[in-house]
Amino acid sequence: MPISETWLLPDGVADVLPEQAQVIETLRRSALDFLASRGYQLVYTPFIEYIESLSSLSESNQDLDLATFKVIDQLTGRLLGVRADMTPQVARIDAHVHPVEGVARYCYAGTVLHTKPQGFNTTRAPLQLGAELFGSDSIDADVEMIDVMLSLIETANLVEGVHLDLGHVGLFRSLVKHADLNKTTERQLSDLYQRKALPELAEFTQKLKFGSDFYALGRYASDLAALQRNLSAEILQDEAFKQAFDALTTTQAEIQARWPKLHIGIDVVELRSYHYHTGLMYAVYAPNRAAPLAQGGRYDGIGEHFGRARPATGFSCDLYALSAGQFQAIKTVIAPKGTNTTLLAAIAQVRNNGLSVIQLLGEDDLTSVPNATHQLVNVAGEWKVKQI
Template structure:
């Protein structure tokens, strides 16, 4: 590579310049303060660790395994993974490092690394922020998590016009179990649901046990009332299916009571990360944007890999995506060089009031600070701030 091109960054990796970094950092601080006010305790996790620790999800989620960078540790010779998601690390903390009894609430914020972008124009180095709740398996925990997620979106000033999508993998799983499907048929059905391929779904389900129920699940995936009207009584009487449906209905009702102006959509065949989610799924979308602003779900038993299986639910978001296109002018006051007591006091006062003050060096003049917006000037013996 020519020396003139060595400054180029890999695809999906970018610098964050001051005008956007200020927006991102402000949101990160506000978000963590908000999560702390809801009882979520901040944890820091290592950027890299043994792949066995990071595999608590990748064993059941091949997508996560594929986006995890792997390197050989030159000290131990063992395989290391660079974190692609912080959820397995927080699960390790809950299960093995800080195994408190009862409910544990954690939050985190940090850069993760992906081998490939996880969406159109997505970063390979997202700044992931999220929250996890361990130790409670009732729908109340899921409702709290959705409520916290929406509160965070509101904190970011993005709540207007958004809609919440709810799903539940238990509906599909219980129907698969009821029909005794093979793994091959299960995978094909999951693919058809994800592609919303109704004609193919109709053809494929004609010869399956409970085929009409599988078709109804896709045909009426966004309308719970119509879905129940078109399902067989046998599957409606199935305990696992009924429990999942009741949880979805209850969650929608509880969230609507808290966020009365929010549009809530249903998608019972939303099966992202189907192999490790165990219950409710939730995601927040904004208009004219394909990727969710934030998403999460229930993944009970995640700590089993570390010797302590616990019910768990949580969500995460990418702060870069939340603040995409947002910039803030950096107001900078330029002070002249000097040690005059009044000047130094004026600089201290401005900084204590939250202003950004740069004092000139050497023989520099105002042109040496191209981003300056204000200057400190002496008017009749008093230092005051004037706009440039």
């Protein structure tokens, strides 16, 4: 592409043309309607805020902090952040703006902005849609959220062939605490787990306290039964480890009961956003797609930054990614000029039937509307829609 054409938009930012925009907007509306039917209340959040308001997550998640564009407010001289994720904003609403008692459910949809693409072949300006549940630390809340996420994917007609990945940061976290590891060793282990580097992990864990348990966690990360057989009795009796293990097995069983045909995978060392999540983590993947269709997890205490720490779980997805490759042919009907009563009534009826109708202007003819697919013609005194 010539340089004269590429300078118009920065890398990772693109226009959405009518055929795909129609698909995305239809999906957005149906998704929000579905979430409303499940009791999730819609909120709108500002595109830009003081950086302090967006730092409730960035303090524990450097990835989010690095993804946030920062600018100086010309009115106050204070530092502003362009939202890179809407979860901190919804947490602020729950904790400070709309502090309801009991369980609160919110949903949202809007554009966020990233300093760099967050994955292979992704946009820097995703259209993020998600749901958050505050005020319950029950496994039932996580099961509900996963069920809502899967049902939302179903509204996009993408359930066929998808699989769910489940993990729980509490297993690794409790083992680290039990072994009293320092932060450096913890980070090194996390990196080995993320890279699935079993030979390196075997060598690294030889000198660690409970090293065989750390190795077993990586070696049997996707097989809970084998993992349980290969862990030491001391670790299996650790209360925090037991709670995390039971939460994972219970969630897997309950989701499988609700979605019997769904393939559920386990990965106890999938530690993305490890310092952000506090419990269960989940993601939905589709065949031939590297990035998840939707992902989320538990992040208890998120509202502490705003003076009200609450249990929380939620998920989000990028509607652009969710609708990737889908296009919708747009039917456009051209109507002739005129104010004849029967003509105007026919135009109104066609519009009521869900089609777009453009009435010609001035000396226009059919060639003036190049995207027209049909025309309204008078056949023996009756107006009918005919394909062009």
